[in-house]
Amino acid sequence: MNARRTTPVTEPAWQVGLVWVGFPVLGAAVLWGVQAIADWVVSLPWAPFRGPFRLVASIPEPQATLGSLGLGVLVGLVVAFLAAAERLSVEVADEAVVLKRGGDERALDRTRISGVFLDGKKLVVLGLGTEELARESSDLPTAELADAFQRHGYPWLPEDPYRDEYRRWVEDMPGVPPAANALLRARAKALKKGETEDVAQLRTELARIGVVVREEGKRQFWRLSQQGEQD
Template sequence: MDARRTTVVAEPRGQVALVSVGFPLLGALVVWRLQAHAGWVADLEWAPLQGPFRLLASIPEPWGTIGSVAAGALLGLLVAGIAAHERLVVEVFNEGVELLRGGRHRSFDRTLVSGVFLDGKKLVLLGVDTGELARETHDLKPEELAEAFQTHGYQWLDGDPYRDDYRRWVDGTPDLPPGANALLKVRAEALRKDDKEDAAELRDELSRLGVVVREEKKRQYWRLTRPLP
């Protein structure tokens, strides 16, 4: 049996390497410079956080320099790790699509995908009921995504064909299925707190009720799914 022909769209290796190496180096440099000027800042009566700066200035050399460089590098590694966790990888093949992010692996059969488009920095997979199978933030090249999906015969759309169907959500909005208002209210709070994981889970819950939701600057907009003719 022939191996499945797959097109993978991911951030360039050079960019990934730059983040993995550059962030720890930048963190080490920034914290080292802070430590080097800690005594001067601590002497400024109006400067904030004088306690931490006095503590930094009191560390004898060379331990102050060694500690600040190590702490900065660790902070940079933490930021690089968060970036790696949030990085999206898209695998497209004739039989379906796979989205990988932070250890989460989502698969979509080709028969369920009616179209694909970009909404700003989000990749959206449309379902056959006009709902959204996935809406994922990404930093991938749009032309590479378009080429990958078109190569495997998916319908690549110029934009959201149902954008005009969305309505602004306010608490108590009528015409929504039972339970949807409560979920949207909880999701509004998740957006306010920038809890992306909870907001994504609530989007999935709303999708099961036949409600498609998108947000702009933490304002929610909704529409109902409907069967394709």
């Protein structure tokens, strides 16, 4: 550890390397396969997308093979770059936790944190009022995360201590704060459309009125934090 007693947790080097190598190789293989079957697809009168396949089949060799391999590698590198931008890293220190993803960085003060746990692939940081300060998708090693937080004195929990308090959200169900129904309704639509940025923003808005939300697939489950219970 450095002078600030900071413990970083990142994805293993082999896992990062696999992404940077695997996606380009996969991209090259897929596009080479498309190029290789183009003539056969064009010969089938019932096959869909015959126009694009006819265009591919019209490219002479070796340009067709070299082009498909090169384009596949390029596409794979783009996907690997996007994956790198979404990769979470964590820095745990005695006084704070810093969550980094792409160019974004969030610092959570130690005095606000009551516990940390993993909910499947989600790293969850709980606040003093039972609210969630963070819920971040993560492929970080569980053992390294647990060791880092425990080393700096944070309560590492085996599971969500409030899991039994969640109820599945149904529109206009009793007990949901009036303002939350509209937000949950909008969030349900965003989940259905895969609009991840809106999903995250609406989670933040719900937290401000004391509602904690998590999802299983497209289904939403909610509970009240202590702030919401007092309101």
